Amino acid sequence: MARGPDLYPGRVTHTHSHSHSLGGPSPLGPLAARIVVGLLIAIGVVVSIGAVLLWPSQQKADIPLPFQNAEGGAVTTEAGQVRATSLAPCGSPSAGQVLTSDPAPTPGDGQQCVQVLVAIDSGPNKGANTLLEFSGGPGQPQLAAGDDIRLSRQVDQGGATSYTFYDYARGWPLAGLAAAFAVVVVAVARWRGLRALVGIVVAFAVLVVFLLPALRDGASAVPVALVASAVILYAVIYLAHGVSLRTSAALLGTLTSLLLAALLSWGAIEVAHLTGLSEDQNNEVAAYLGNVSITGLLLAGFIIGSLGVLNDVTVTQASTVFELAELQGSSRRTVFVGAMRVGRDHIASTVYTLVLAYAGSALPLLLLFSVANRSLVDVLTSESVAIEIARSAVGGIALALSVPLTTGIAAVLATPRVSRSGPGVPPRHDPAHRSS
Structure with missing residues (x-):
């Protein structure tokens, strides 16, 4: 609609000043960024102190009998x-x-x-x-x-x-597969893929140098697993995706979800009375490494096993939020709602992937049960299968809750680009903007 003549020609009008101010940084953005960065720094300090306190003593353990030679070495x-x-x-x-x-x-x-x-x-x-x-x-x-x-x-x-x-x-076949994996990842993802491979190396180094020796020394499994997982997440997320508010949102969401997964894992093991002694490897650990808690080892496995799927979901959600925020005419509410739609699809696809992955690992056991003429209830409630069910449930709950958590953090950090309306610049009629 055409504007009428200015009744007060000497006055400087500010009809569109509000629209122009919305195009700049939102007041919530800088404050939220400082809070998130401060939280990540504080968590990093706590993790560093925990790593120092829990650092393994490097004491030598007796070699289990099945792995000894004739002289005990x-x-x-x-x-x-x-x-x-x-x-x-x-x-x-x-x-x-x-x-x-x-x-x-x-x-x-x-x-x-x-x-x-x-x-x-x-x-x-x-x-x-x-x-x-x-x-x-x-x-x-x-x-x-x-x-x-x-x-x-x-x-x-x-x-x-x-x-x-x-x-x-199997050295050469495995080396060939690893080389093919690295080449394909780098060819498709370029430098980001190479950084992801470096992150994998760092993750395995943390497991070998810190997690396993600390568990062998008899340290409490929950703090050891949480410290190791946090170190892996800091390294992997920032190495693979760079240092930015987007990756910081994903990291904070993953760390929070990881703590939730640890609490859920502890609760599942306690309520379901899971001992881990139904697995042969755990029995060997119990027989030859008496200072290692089998329940703690099982709990650490639950926590470490949830890392990959949580990282995948949180990084995707953070990226979705920041991409939607780049669209003009978007508000924080619109960005959050749109990203949650993507997150629901991601949850639906990842949850059954998670369950099928655990079912695949237990396939030989399920095959034995299928020929044992045992009732379905007995099979599902036996400890070997109950462990896989508990893993799936814990991973699924942590995964589902990580989506709104990470989406909310990212939506607070991302500054939406609202359309600028001015003389000769008509506002964009974006459906998402109307819904806000």
């Missing part, structure tokens, strides 16, 4: 390559010995075994051979000429050396 492995396989009577006197000539023939014609001639490719007996003998039953390795394997080397008190099969050599 760590098992020594060497590289080997299969030369030939054949069927022969069991009980060859050359089995496991260091051979510089052909194996001695086995006397008799009793039960047949698979005999595998292996070249020793590392260690003090490099260049010699050894003979491995297998009964050929279920669970025995099916070796063929050319296979690369690892051999366990044992030296008895008399100085005699013997070799046994340890495992397949």
Whole structure:
């Protein structure tokens, strides 16, 4: 609509001053940014103090019996390559010995075994051979000429050396897969992908250098897991996504959700009376590392396991909020509502992904239960399955609550761009703006 003549030509009118002021930074933005940055700094200081107080003592622990050699030390492995396989009577006197000539023939014609001639490719007996003998039953390795394997080397008190099969050599295949993964990530995500890979290295370093030794020393699992998780989040989020208000919103949302996941995990373990002793690895830990709490170890696993999915959701929500805030004509309420629509879709897709991932990890166990003619209630309430259900429930609740939490933090930090109306500049009629 055309403007009429100015009845007071000497007066400077301010008809559009309010619209122009809305185009600048919102008064809430700087204050909210200071609060969030201050909180992250304070949390970082607390995490640093916690890491110092909980830092492992590096004391040596006794090696569990299944991993000891004959002298009580760590098992020594060497590289080997299969030369030939054949069927022969069991009980060859050359089995496991260091051979510089052909194996001695086995006397008799009793039960047949698979005999595998292996070249020793590392260690003090490099260049010699050894003979491995297998009964050929279920669970025995099916070796063929050319296979690369690892051999366990044992030296008895008399100085005699013997070799046994340890495992397949998987170094090169795994290195190839890791290289392909890195190349694809960097090719698609460029520098951000490279920084994400560095974050992965940092995360594993935190687990190996801090988390595992601290748990081995018998430290309380909850503070150790929370400190390790917080360090990983600070490194991974800022390395992969840069330092900005957007990533700070995601980090604060993730840290808060992580604390919530820890409380939920503790409650689930206590209420459901989960001990963790239904898992073979936990039984071995209980038998050989008596100072480690199995329940604490289970709780730490719950907390660490929720990191990835929480990080994924919170970063996406923060990015969505800041992108919507860039649209002219958006208010904070409009940005929050729009981002929550995206978040609901993300929750729906991620929750069943989370549940199916845990179900996939428990698939062998479910298969055994399916042939045991046990009732569905007994199967679902058995501890092995209950642990996976509890993991899924804790992860799902923390995931669902992280969406409005992170969206709210990001909506407070993001400054919406409201359209500027002035002479000759018609306002944009954005549907989102009308709804606000």
